[in-house]
Amino acid sequence: MWSPSPLDELVKGQKAGESRGIASICSAHPLVIEAAVQQAVETGGHLLIEATSNQVDQYGGYTGMRPADFRDLVHRIASEHHLPADRIVLGGDHLGPNRWQSLPADEAMAEAEALVAAYVRAGFTKIHLDCSFSCAGDPSPLTDAIVAERAARLVRVSEEAAGADAGRIRYVIGTEVPVPGGAHETLDGVAPTTAEAARDTLERHRAAFTAHGLATVWPRITALVVQPGVEFDHVQVVAYRRERTAQLRTVLDDEPDMVFEAHSTDYQTHTALTELVEDHWAVLKVGPGLTFALREALFALAAIEDELLQPERRSRLVDITDRRMREQPSWWQSYYEGGPDQQRLARRYSYSDRMRYYWPDPEITAALNLLFDNLSTLTIPLPLLSAHLPEQYRRVRAGRLEATPKSLAVDRVRDVLRDYDQACRVNDEEYV
Incomplete structure (x- = not known):
């Protein structure tokens, strides 16, 4: 049975020639979630917010949250700001064996099945299936056929977990999936997916779904992840160049229920984001770019604190954060190259x-x-506010923003979201 989803209207509009999109908020930080909720309240649009499999899983992920915990966090913050629950779409990002790549494929896929079931039972209705990661004993890279077969297995688990509510689930597929959270290494350009490769991905998945008796699910595949040629590493951003995707963006012309989803759109310019939406990348994922903006705001507030308080009263947020990162280096050490000075700059300021x-x-x-x-x-x-947070200073002067630390930090994150909403044409107003 088919149940309507806010994403359906997005697809319908794109197929009718409208340049409409939606930002997919990929962050579990409460202040980022609050910024996204406030932005949705102001624009009157929907909030699409996704938990990534390394953040939130059936064991707690690195945030300590299971899917139901993340759901409750989002709904609590939304309730505090009077955003109705029916304007929220919860998504699961990169759901697959990513967290268990060191295990043999059968064991890793069993964990992935439990992961997907936990998300679906918690009420997540946008499920991104990512089985592109090689497990112990697998070939590398995996073939499209293997990826599609594993994705079909996860769809079956999802449908069974949803039961009578399966019609509400929308799926995202794709085999050319950017690495979650940005590239590990310094980039030297990123090639877009070829039209031939994208068509092969579609056909491999269609065949796998049919073989598993899931052909009726196909119209609920809302998006295909392909690489439009955008990415970022620690110090640079690979910008979207639409002339390189002319053939690729025709691939979904014959798929009436499907649009493209773009990952790693963080740090793209407003013009590039707008062009992505115009070129049928209707779902724009952003995550590190939001916590990057939050970090800028918090460091700015710490600098303001340094000017106003004696050393013994200061929070020392910057120093404590860097010390804890050095004491627990597992989340950055294999990413940041170079000597101590280069690593210190990367820990504090990198795009990743x-x-x-x-x-x-x-x-x-x-x-x-x-x-x-x-x-x-x-x-x-x-x-002092002007020196450290000039855009927020402008809004405070205009009476549109309170000069409280939390309000200032949240508004700095909303600076990023304003660009996305303008590119997605959530409404025709310019946010100031």
């Missing part, structure tokens, strides 16, 4: 923002709370 893995750390959380408490008891001088 490995710092986002450390915000749940209790010591860092305590420092952040102290920073907010300290600045909440003070009036931040406007010239």
Whole structure:
């Protein structure tokens, strides 16, 4: 049975020639979620927010949250800001054997099946199937046939977990899937997926679904992930060049229920985001770009704190965060190359923002709370605010924003979301 989804209207509009899209918020940080909720409240649009398999899984992921916990967090923040639950779409990102690549394929896929079932039972209705990762004993890279076969297995589990509500699930497929969270290595350009490869992906998945008795699910595949030639690493961004995707973007012309989904769109310019939406990448994923903006805001607030308080009263957020990253290096050490000075700069400022893995750390959380408490008891001088957060200063001066630390940090994240909503044409107004 088919149940309507807010994503259906997006696809319908794209097929009718409208340049409409939606930002997919891929972050579990409460302040990022709050920024996304506030943005949706202001625009009147839907909020698509996704948990990634390494953030949230059946064991807790690196955030300590299971799918139901993430759902509850999003709904609590939405309720606080009066965003109705029916305007929220919860998605699961990169659901597959990614977390268990060191295991033999059968064991890894059993974990992936449990992962998908947990997401579906928690009410997630957008399921991105990512079986592109090789497991122990697998060939590397995997063939499209193997990826499609494993994706079909996960669809069957998803449908069974949803039961009578299976019609509400929308799926995302694709074998040319960018690495979650940005490239590990320094990039030297990124080639778009070829039209031939994208068509082969579609046919391999269609055949696998049919072989598993899942042909009726095909109209609920909302998006195909292909590489439009966008990516970022630690210090550079590979920009979208639409002339390189002329053939690729015709691939879905004969798929009435499907659009493209673009991953790693973080740090693209407003013009590039707009062109992606015009070229049928209707779902634009963004994650590290949001926590990057949050980090900028928090470091700016820490710099303001340094100007206003004596050393013994300061939160020392920047120093504590860097120390905890050095004491627990597993989330960044294999990513950041070079000597100590280069690694220090990368830990604090890189586009890949490995710092986002450390915000749940209790010591860092305590420092952040102290920073907010300290600045909440003070009036931040406007010239000092202008020096460190100029866009937020402008909104404070105009009476559109409170000069409280939390409001300032959340609004800095919304700067990123404003670009996405303008590119997706959530409404025709310019956000200021």
